[in-house]
Amino acid sequence: MKLSKAGKVKKRGTKTFNLVSFAQRSIVVGIILSLVAFVALGKLAWIQLLDGQSTAEAAAKSRTVPRTLRAQRGKIVDTNGMVLAQSLERYTIAGSPKAAADFIPIKCTTQTKDYCHAIDGKPVGASGPAAVARLLAPVLGMNQMELGAQLTGTGSYVVLKKEVTPQVKRAIDKLNLAGVISAELSNQRSYPHGDLMGSLIGGVDTDGKGVAGIEYMENGLLTGKNGYEVYQQGRQGQQIPGTETKSKQPVNGKDVSLTIDGDVQWYVQKALADGKAKYQAGWAIAIVQEVGTGRLVAIADTENRPAGSAEAKMNPPLVVTQTFEPGSIGKTITLAGMLQEGVRSMDDKFTVPDHIKVDGQEYHDATHHSDEHWTMAGILQNSSNVGMVMASDKYSDQKRYDYLTKFGIGQPSGLGLQGESRGLLTTPQTWDRRTRNTVLFGQGYATNAIQLTNAVATIANNGVRNQQSLIKNVSDLNDKSDPEATGKPTRVVDEHVASQVMNGMESVAEKFKSVASVNGYRVASKTGTAEVAGQNGALTSIISDWVGVIPADNPRFVVTVVMKDPQGTYGGLTAGPVFAQIGEFLMQKYEVPPSVPRTDAIPVEW
Structure with missing residues (x-):
């Protein structure tokens, strides 16, 4: 009988010990959580009350990007003003395969009509590079499958088409593909009377620099100075209106008038x-x-x-x-x-x-x-x-x-x-x-x-x-x-x-x-x-x-x-x-x- 009572006493002691141990662990966890909460609250207070400005600046900086504003090369004209060489506004269209991989079309509603994606008023019906290709191929006049293949990969830059006219570039802008598709001004050099003293006029290289003839001789005058602007961009890479922080307008090159009639x-x-x-x-x-x-x-x-x-x-x-x-x-x-x-x-x-x-x-x-x-x-x-x-x-x-x-x-x-x-x-x-x-x-x-x-x-x-x-x-x-x-x-x-x-x-x-x-x-x-x-x-x-x-x-x-x-x-x-x-x-x-x-x-x- 004593043994049995003794055994019961022992069992009851173990249970008491477990309760005490659990209480101790709970107190420790509570203390730790309190400390974490305290640190978090302290950090939050620090950020909001003391370091808010620098944090906001860092966030803004991560969204801030520069963009070059290209200057236009000057014209070469004869003594009567007839154009012998001029730069036409042309664009190089480039894409980001990395951004294309994450692209999900936005359905068109009353609220999203200004930035949604659709084809002839209907949903795109795909996502990723395929969706981008479906939207872009008709505007560029390219094969949809080939364009989708170009946009597939892990890179951040691939040239899709060169010498695109301003009309096509404006049509691309309306597709709301900023951040995936970009347009770079290239200033194509045009010679309306190419066979008229062609060797004397010369030509430019792929960077628009004069390498022969008058284009070379007067390159310093014909070449302008590029400008720039700095702005913040959204998740899709689009420019956030009103966020321009710095800008400098480009200075176009000077026109050169020849004595040649x-x-x-x-x-x-x-x-x-x-x-x-x-x-x-x-x-x-x-x-x-x-x-x-x-x-x-x-x-x-x-x-x-x-x-x-x-x-x-x-x-x-x-x-x-x-x-x-x-x-x-x-x-x-x-x-x-x-x-x-x-x-x-x-x-x-x-x-x-x-x-x-x-x-x-x-x-x-x-x-x-x-x-x-x-x-x-x-x-x-x-x-x-x-x-x-x-x-x-x-x-x-x-x-x-x-x-x-x-x-x-x-x-x-x-x-x-x-x-x-x-x-x-x-x-x-x-x-x-x-x-x-x-x-x-x-x-x-x-x-x-x-x-x-x-x-x-x-x-x-x-x-x-x-x-x-x-x-x-x-x-x-x-x-x-x-x-x-x-x-x-x-x-x-x-x-x-x-x-x-x-x-x-x-x-x-x-x-x-x-x-x-x-x-x-x-x-x-x-x-x-x-x-x-x-x-x-x-x-x-x-x-x-x-x-x-x-x-x-x-x-x-x-x-x-x-x-x-x-x-x-x-x-x-x-x-x-x-x-x-x-x-x-x-x-x-x-x-x-x-x-x-x-x-x-x-x-x-x-």
């Missing part, structure tokens, strides 16, 4: 193409320059390449890269130098054979002839190499070199054109017995059409050499215009000397009036023909050129035409007619008054 450029290109075909030339180039200003009105060749094309980016204009011996056109520079130095006069008399030997070197005229009684003007008119050598006996080598450089031969044009060659003119100290005399009649040195044009323009401009220009001015959207800086005019020879050389050049033009005249207008010109290296390196090719001033009595334009290997060989018979065609167009377009009759011709014979 698009109408003249087009006509000159056509005249060259016709001339090349007619005379079966290897190529043809031409330049039109205003005498009084140095402005280039046309720069053309027959290697037409569309602006913006890979060919235009890789190949500068033939006009600036092609160098050649000018041939007898160089005699105008020699004549001007001799007159300026006073070693010769235009009416000096010579008996000129068709060949002569000097210092063991023999020189020939282009055609055989008996001894001729020519004045200095007659030597120029008949383009006599022999006569030039005879007349230059007192014209030193240094002076021969000095006047070539003063007229710009072998010197940079200052235009800044990419790929421009300065030609080749060595110093007198390197000349041999033959070269010292061949430079008198345009051989033994190389020039380009730009240099040659300005040399003759200097004579036509009363002996003053202007800095040639290709850029008329630059302007911004506020129509502020800044003329392009140009070099100061430089007097090379006296006005009287220039007038006498022009007189002689008129006599040259009269000799070719049957093939290269412009009805109603006096012309002063000089022809040239020179042997140049062919593909095999030997002197197997011919350069035929013509430089003419029109009108001769009131110089307005200088026109240079150069052909390689034309049938007909001589410049007066090939390049001359092309000059006449261009000259006639210029006189009509600019309504230049007809010339007065010539009455002061210097005698060419005695």
Whole structure:
């Protein structure tokens, strides 16, 4: 009996112990929970009362994103404002596969109508990339399956389509896919008249940076400065209205206006193409320059390449890269130098054979002839190499070199054109017995059409050499215009000397009036023909050129035409007619008054 009672007492003690243990554990848990609650309340109080602002700022920062506002590249226009290059508003559409995976269309109700998703008023019927593709594919004109595949993955950026128009971009905006689909402004470069001086205009790279031609030369002016804005975005990536914190508007690039007249450029290109075909030339180039200003009105060749094309980016204009011996056109520079130095006069008399030997070197005229009684003007008119050598006996080598450089031969044009060659003119100290005399009649040195044009323009401009220009001015959207800086005019020879050389050049033009005249207008010109290296390196090719001033009595334009290997060989018979065609167009377009009759011709014979 005692044992049984003892056993009961023991059992009751265990139960009491368990109750005490449970109470203790409950108290501990309660204390812990109280401490956690206390800490949480303390943290809440800290956040709300003391650290609320910094927490809110952190939350806002996590939602804040920057966006670049791209500047638009400036336009390139001709002297009349005709657009030659411009940036069109285009967009690159990109998607986020990561965001697309979580995309769930929002059903359209009265409350959600401004941001819901539907197709022709019906539910999308899918979620994730498939839903995005169903919404977006019809707007982009893409295959729904292919688009869905592009949007499948874990990446955050994939290009879906490039060069999208603003109309399509606005349609995408209405799909309420912000955060999944984005549009980036790309500014596609467009060339409305791509085949008009394409290599001269050049092109841009995929980033919109000028890499060739005017696009490269004036890239600093054409390129604008991007702006930016900083805002907060919602869960779907959409901009939260009124949350912009910082912004800077982009500054668009400046427009560049050329001195080139698009109408003249087009006509000159056509005249060259016709001339090349007619005379079966290897190529043809031409330049039109205003005498009084140095402005280039046309720069053309027959290697037409569309602006913006890979060919235009890789190949500068033939006009600036092609160098050649000018041939007898160089005699105008020699004549001007001799007159300026006073070693010769235009009416000096010579008996000129068709060949002569000097210092063991023999020189020939282009055609055989008996001894001729020519004045200095007659030597120029008949383009006599022999006569030039005879007349230059007192014209030193240094002076021969000095006047070539003063007229710009072998010197940079200052235009800044990419790929421009300065030609080749060595110093007198390197000349041999033959070269010292061949430079008198345009051989033994190389020039380009730009240099040659300005040399003759200097004579036509009363002996003053202007800095040639290709850029008329630059302007911004506020129509502020800044003329392009140009070099100061430089007097090379006296006005009287220039007038006498022009007189002689008129006599040259009269000799070719049957093939290269412009009805109603006096012309002063000089022809040239020179042997140049062919593909095999030997002197197997011919350069035929013509430089003419029109009108001769009131110089307005200088026109240079150069052909390689034309049938007909001589410049007066090939390049001359092309000059006449261009000259006639210029006189009509600019309504230049007809010339007065010539009455002061210097005698060419005695």
